[in-house]
Amino acid sequence: MFKTLLMATTSALLLSSVSPTLAADDVVDIAAPFEITGLDPARSGDIFLRMSIVETLVEADGEGKPIPALAREWTMSEDGLIWRFSLEPGVKFHDGTALEAAAVANVLNIARGKPGLLSKAPIEAIAADGDDTVVITLTRPFTPLVAFLAESRAQILAPAAYQGADVKSIIGTGPYKLTSLEAPQKLAVERVADYWGEEPAIEKATYLSVGRAETRALMAESGDADYVFNLDPASRTRLSKSGKVELLSVSIPRSVLIKVNAGHDFLKDVKARQALSLAIDREGLAAAILRYPASATQLFPPSLGLWHDADLAPLAYGPEVATSLLAELGWKPGDDGILERDGKRFALTLTTYPDRPELPLIAAVLQDQLKEIGVELAINSTNSSEVPAKHQDGSLELALMARNFALVPDPIGTMLSDYGPKGGDWGAMNWSNPDFDEALDELTHITDPSAGESLRQRAVSIMQTELPVIPVAWYQQTVAVSSELEGATIDPFERSFGLKTMRWAQ
Amino acid sequence: MIKAIFNRLLQAVLVALLVGLLTFVMARSLPGDLAYRIAAGRYGYDLVGSAAAAKVSAELDLGQSALAALGRWFMDLVRLDLGTSLVTGAPVIDEISHHLGHTIKLSAAAILLSLLIGPPLGIFAGLRPGGVLDRGLLLVSTALRALPQFVVGLILIIVFGLMLQLLPTAGHDRGGHLILPALTLALGLAAVSNRVARDAMLSVSRSPYYTFGRTKGLSGWQVFLRHGLRNVAVPIVTYLGIQFVYLVEGVVVVETLFAWPGIGHALVHAIFGRDVPVIQGTALVMGLMFVALNALVDALCHLTDPRRAA
Numbered sequence: 001m002f003k004t005l006l007m008a009t010t011s012a013l014l015l016s017s018v019s020p021t022l023a024a025d026d027v028v029d030i031a032a033p034f035e036i037t038g039l040d041p042a043r044s045g046d047i048f049l050r051m052s053i054v055e056t057l058v059e060a061d062g063e064g065k066p067i068p069a070l071a072r073e074w075t076m077s078e079d080g081l082i083w084r085f086s087l088e089p090g091v092k093f094h095d096g097t098a099l100e101a102a103a104v105a106n107v108l109n110i111a112r113g114k115p116g117l118l119s120k121a122p123i124e125a126i127a128a129d130g131d132d133t134v135v136i137t138l139t140r141p142f143t144p145l146v147a148f149l150a151e152s153r154a155q156i157l158a159p160a161a162y163q164g165a166d167v168k169s170i171i172g173t174g175p176y177k178l179t180s181l182e183a184p185q186k187l188a189v190e191r192v193a194d195y196w197g198e199e200p201a202i203e204k205a206t207y208l209s210v211g212r213a214e215t216r217a218l219m220a221e222s223g224d225a226d227y228v229f230n231l232d233p234a235s236r237t238r239l240s241k242s243g244k245v246e247l248l249s250v251s252i253p254r255s256v257l258i259k260v261n262a263g264h265d266f267l268k269d270v271k272a273r274q275a276l277s278l279a280i281d282r283e284g285l286a287a288a289i290l291r292y293p294a295s296a297t298q299l300f301p302p303s304l305g306l307w308h309d310a311d312l313a314p315l316a317y318g319p320e321v322a323t324s325l326l327a328e329l330g331w332k333p334g335d336d337g338i339l340e341r342d343g344k345r346f347a348l349t350l351t352t353y354p355d356r357p358e359l360p361l362i363a364a365v366l367q368d369q370l371k372e373i374g375v376e377l378a379i380n381s382t383n384s385s386e387v388p389a390k391h392q393d394g395s396l397e398l399a400l401m402a403r404n405f406a407l408v409p410d411p412i413g414t415m416l417s418d419y420g421p422k423g424g425d426w427g428a429m430n431w432s433n434p435d436f437d438e439a440l441d442e443l444t445h446i447t448d449p450s451a452g453e454s455l456r457q458r459a460v461s462i463m464q465t466e467l468p469v470i471p472v473a474w475y476q477q478t479v480a481v482s483s484e485l486e487g488a489t490i491d492p493f494e495r496s497f498g499l500k501t502m503r504w505a506q
Numbered sequence: 507m508i509k510a511i512f513n514r515l516l517q518a519v520l521v522a523l524l525v526g527l528l529t530f531v532m533a534r535s536l537p538g539d540l541a542y543r544i545a546a547g548r549y550g551y552d553l554v555g556s557a558a559a560a561k562v563s564a565e566l567d568l569g570q571s572a573l574a575a576l577g578r579w580f581m582d583l584v585r586l587d588l589g590t591s592l593v594t595g596a597p598v599i600d601e602i603s604h605h606l607g608h609t610i611k612l613s614a615a616a617i618l619l620s621l622l623i624g625p626p627l628g629i630f631a632g633l634r635p636g637g638v639l640d641r642g643l644l645l646v647s648t649a650l651r652a653l654p655q656f657v658v659g660l661i662l663i664i665v666f667g668l669m670l671q672l673l674p675t676a677g678h679d680r681g682g683h684l685i686l687p688a689l690t691l692a693l694g695l696a697a698v699s700n701r702v703a704r705d706a707m708l709s710v711s712r713s714p715y716y717t718f719g720r721t722k723g724l725s726g727w728q729v730f731l732r733h734g735l736r737n738v739a740v741p742i743v744t745y746l747g748i749q750f751v752y753l754v755e756g757v758v759v760v761e762t763l764f765a766w767p768g769i770g771h772a773l774v775h776a777i778f779g780r781d782v783p784v785i786q787g788t789a790l791v792m793g794l795m796f797v798a799l800n801a802l803v804d805a806l807c808h809l810t811d812p813r814r815a816a
Contacts, residue, residue: 029677031676035775037593037594038593038594038595042549115555182767184594184767184775185765186678208677210677210765212762212765215663215675218675219675221668222663222671222674222675223671224674224675225677353551355551383538383543383778384554385538385539385543385545385546385554386542388555388556388559389538389539389542389559391556392556404552407552407553417555425554425555426555
């Protein structure tokens with residue numbers, strides 16, 4: 001029996017080791033941390049979009065400005081209430097059916113009924129006008145609408161993809177069609193024959209969800225994956241010395257922030273929030289944890305050209321000033337150096353989550369830096385959902401989080417949901433400022449670019465002074481690309497893995 | 507025999523009930539709001555918010571009492587229905603069967619590899635106790651047991667994936683992908699099974715019947731085959747049953763490291779996402795697997811033990 005077992009195992013191993021080690025085929029293997037949790041665009045729509053399987057009516061250029069995609073052009077009525085989107089002619093879904101306005105209107109109406117930004121736009125109706133025009137009627141003027149239509153959750157699927165409002169299969173219009181899906185980890189795509197746009201060079205690609213950053217880096221280094229997304233700082237340093245891969249980096253519209261409960265007794269005075277901000281040595285923190293210069297001198301990184309204000313006085317490091325600001329508020333050092341006022345210690349809980357592995361590390365550094373000015377932080381590293389949950393039940397004190405400002409290419413969408421008059425799950429808490437609210441509101445219906453610029457500057461300046469959230473660091477996305485691939489790019493808006501522009505090196 | 511089968515079946519039913527109850531209580535008593543956690547599992551943290559949580563809560567009827575939810579799960583279970591995943595919306599049975607296949611493949615390869623590595627080395631060491639092989643094996647076995655599986659896996663990837671370029675690092679679409687995760691688990695299992703085999707071999711080789719075999723003129727190899735092998739196999743097979751615990755524990759770590767889509771990986775994600783039916787379903791299947799494997803080990807012991815065969 002033992003002999004049989006021995007032989008069986010040996011032959012099984014021999015058979016399996018016959019397979020080639022490296023991905024020496026014509027398939028581009030992509031590895032990234034995101035799991036495929038379902039077919040619905042609200043769940044994994046971003047992956048289908050990144051793999052160029054599906055498309056939206058509107059795309060974004062490198063600066064985040066809306067550009068035509070499935071909608072070749074659009075117009076807005078004078079009162080700003082009626083938008084007409086003309087569809088690109090000759091577009092076919094992967095099942096061979098033609099893209100028609102009625103189907104598009106139906107898809108957008110379904111998307112609007114699910115959680116997502118589209119559900120927050122003031123839309124009265126979405127309907128078809130003929131075969132090639134979609135008409136969206138608003139209840140009030142809302143210029144960010146066009147950016148909202150670029151969100152991955154507003155992707156256009158074929159009528160056959162739906163059973164009622166549920167998505168049963170992914171039938172898109174992109175240059176690649178889905179050939180296999182093994183949720184939650186894997187999918188494969190193949191180039192379609194009659195794509196309406198320019199035909200890409202790559203024929204086949206796979207996507208693999210790899211949760212651990214070290215594994216992803218090792219896959220890049222061994223050649224097991226050709227395009228590895230989201231590298232951790234340690235792997236980035238190591239891979240930069242490897243001759244087998246090329247590292248691409250781009251500043252992305254995502255910031256690490258401390259969300260502050262401005263209604264908390266210790267934090268309601270703006271001086272307290274400013275003191276916390278002054279206690280943070282952002283440059284040291286970014287160099288030690290993120291390993292690239294990324295200290296956030298304001299909320300928006302330079303990659304968000306429209307919202308980044310280069311003339312704004314930067315957030316500074318000044319522990320002495322911080323101490324004197326807190327002294328003005330009546331805080332005095334206790335026996336152990338922690339500040340006290342009316343018998344209460346300046347002790348707060350900072351909630352964070354390890355989905356981005358650097359966040360708990362940043363929290364530990366913040367804990368040290370704030371202790372220097374006499375503020376005690378307890379770190380609660382938990383599930384990301386605790387941030388919105390504690391926001392809603394009012395128990396949140398501080399939260400360290402990473403916020404993506406480009407869920408749609410124009411951050412106005414995120415700003416409206418995070419910093420509106422009632423605050424937002426991932427933004428302000430118990431903070432409001434009438435001037436700021438007015439600026440944000442006006443931004444939703446003005447069309448004049450220069451007026452928009454001054455409104456954005458006003459809004460950003462108010463946030464810089466009042467600090468409803470305290471910016472800590474800016475993000476940089478890094479991708480490792482096999483040296484056998486040419487033309488690979490990283491999209492700062494995280495909408496595409498760039499399959500359309502890649503080709504194999506000759 | 508019929509009584510033994512009946513006992514195992516009864517055990518399986520009790521395990522199912524107990525596991526269902528315990529995992530439900532544990533999953534429900536974990537901190538955090540259920541609706542928000544499920545929304546985070548579904549939509550990712552960029553998109554989780556109160557609107558998504560409210561939608562999840564309404565859709566899944568999370569307002570109902572815990573007792574009602576548990577009752578519904580048991581009623582479904584009686585109809586052999588494990589329910590629907592709260593995160594993906596797919597039937598739990600489909601998710602489990604997809605993952606289970608991968609885990610069984612990985613575990614079977616790990617057990618076979620460990621049997622190929624551990625017992626033969628242990629037997630050789632037991633034949634020459636205190637020799638170089640014996641002492642060396644003790645050292646390696648101790649080191650392997652002391653290192654977390656995560657570290658063993660990483661070392662294997664670095665050596666075989668990067669330095670030697672012999673095997674793929676992570677993934678699951680080619681046969682070669684199976685070797686490194688299976689080897690990671692196998693080394694941990696072999697680290698113990700070689701000691702069990704070594705001790706068994708030592709005690710068998712010192713037994714009167716083994717010495718008699720020698721004195722009646724059989725060669726070392728002949729006496730081992732006729733009087734040693736089956737006697738040594740019994741403790742190894744018995745120990746295999748105990749090692750399943752190590753295997754299940756290891757599968758969770760190894761699957762995550764190697765991006766292997768197994769049941770351990772699914773369980774971790776289900777716990778993060780508070781996907782109670784998936785947690786219950788996976789734990790239930792794992793529990794039943796335990797019962798089945800232990801029954802199998804019993805049967806194997808019964809077959810291999812020369813005293814019973816006689």
